[in-house]
Amino acid sequence: MKRAWFKSKLAPKFANGLRTLTVTTALVGAGFGAAGSASAETLADALADAYKNSGLLEQNRAVLRAADEDVAQAVSALRPVLGWAASATREFGEARSSQTLGQVVGSVTQSATVGLSLTQLVWDGGSTKMRVDVAKETVLATRQTLIAIEQNVLLQAVDAYTQVRTSSEALALRQNNVRVITEELRAAKVRFEEGDVTRTDVAQAEARLAQARAALAQANGDLASAREYFIAAVGRKPGRLATPTRAPVSAKSVAEAKAVAQRNHPDILASKHQVAAADIGVEIARASTKPTVTLRGNYGYTDTFDSNNFRRGGSITLGAEGPIYAGGRVASVVRQSIQRRDAARSGLHLANLSVAQNAGTGFANLQVARAAREAGERGVRFAQIAFDGVRAEASEGARTTLEVLNAEQEVLNAKVNLINAVSNEYLASYALLANMGLLTADTLRLNVPRYDPAAYYKQVGKAPAAVSAQGRQLDKMLRRIGKE
Structure with missing residues (x-):
């Protein structure tokens, strides 16, 4: 089974908060045990490192912090703005007039001014306060986007882990296959020298050995590629990876998977905040038709540096302004905000449909993967029985070398298929968790310092x-x- 189905359909987005989730009670800790030495790296280790080393997570955390600053800037618009200004002027020139008796007389004038200004918004129909609310909703939506990124990072780490495991096991099978066929070739040559088989049997074994060596070279390349993928996904080179235990339990039915997804999926939660922001946006647009009242105060000091001449003083102004006619712009802004609100509502509807579809598809893919794994186990068992029988019959001259080689190839194919089936089942389990909005460091209880959004x-x-x-x-x- 190929991996394309989960990369296209099941690329997760994710959710915070678990609500009445009986399905996840068996999830925590599932799939993180290791068979073999305690020094082997587990999937939990890979997921923790992916969480800690992800540049994508760091990037989107910075994006979230930038959205937080939008709230601060919106809040600041409700507060008074205090400013200062200073200037120094030197004027010079020459003049001739009757007062100077026709003489050219030069003049120099110097002055310096310093002042303070204070501006306070008094009333604008609630527009500025509502902009604070929009910024807050945007922050909440951005947090959900960060959760979606976290899910993608963790699912990619699962994929990388399983690819390295699968490639390593496939390489071991290919290496063993070369050894077995080499032995078959040696036996065929001995039997040829004894006259039991023909040169054709030897040639068939040699051809099969060449194919096995080519497959071994491909397996080496696949493992090298999987390791590079692991480095990109986890942020370090893979060590000796432990064999995962059973895949985590997520949902027992399609209905349950969809229900959990629609409560927790970050796409839906982000869309809800976007709708809330768009609703407020309509009210802001309508408030722009109302007058704005502003209080302004100024105080300044001017010195001309001539004897004791100076000036100081200030003013307080309460002003109001509002639109009368703006060429239709104000009405257009209101209509535009309504269309954006409707688009956001449609986006929420589409998010619900997409999340439900992906959860249903993910559940179906998991069932298919489980069935493929069970069939693969039976395939290996019966292919091995058939191979043992053919080899025994060949030792008595009842089977040809080609039949032995074909039977051995069937065993190899069955084992490779089983490796892929186990990997796909494991990956499908985590992909379904992601589609339900549950593939998070908190839900998996990863041993990492949590980022507090x-x-x-x-x-x-x-x-x-x-x-x-x-x-x-x-x-x-x-x-x-x-x-x-």
Whole structure:
């Protein structure tokens, strides 16, 4: 079974929070045991390293922090803006007039001005406050996108792990196959010298050995490619990988898979926040037709450097303004916001359909993978029985060398198919978890330091000033993030 079905259909997106999930009680810890030495790397180790080393996660965490800053900027628009201005002027020139008795007289004038200004929004129909709400909804949607990225990173790590395991096992089979056929060729040559078989039998064994060596070279290449994929997905080279235990339990029925997915999937949760932001956007557009009231204050000091001449003073202005006619722009903005809201609602509907479809498809793929694995186990068992029988009959002269080689090839093919079937079942199990929104570091209880998506927001959500204690603490956080 090929992997394309999960990469196209089951590429996950993911969800936070488990709600009444009886299906996941057996999930935690499942699939992370190792057969063999304790020094072998488990899937849990690979997933933890993928989580810690992912540049894609770091990139999208920065995107989320940038969205957090949008909230701070929106909050700042509700606060007074204090500014200053300063200028120094030197004027010089020459003039001739009746007052100077026709003489050219030079003049120099110097002045300096410094002033403060304060602007405070008093009322704008709630538009600015609603922009804060839009920014918050955008942050929540971006958090869900980060969760979706986390799911993709972890699923890719599962895929890389299983590919290395599958390629390693396939390589071992190919190596053993070369040894077996080499022995078959040696036996065929002995029997040819004794006159029991013809030169054709020897040629058939030689041809099959050449095919086996070519397949071995391909298996070596596949393993090298899988290791490179592992490095890209996990962030380090693979060591000796442990044999995974049974695949994790996710859902017992299609209905259960769909229900969990529609509660938890990040695509749906992100779309809901996008709809909420679009709804607020309509109200903001409508508020733009209302007047805006602003309070402004100015205070300044001007000195001309002539004896004791100076001027100081200020003003306080309460102003209101609003649109009367803007060429139809205001009405167009309102209509546009309504269309964007409708598009967001349609996006939520499509997300529900897509998530349900992917959950159903993922469940079906898992059932197919399980059936293929069970069939593969039977195939190996009966192919081995057939091979043992053919080899025994060949030793008595009842079977040809070609029949022995064909039987041996059937055993090899059955074992390779079983390796792929086991890998696909394992991958399908995790892909279904992703489609349900459950393939997260929290759900899998990975031994990694968790990234708290709300930590940065808590620092910047109230728009602290750079000179405040919270602002200095935020600077320390940013320096720490930069070193990670």
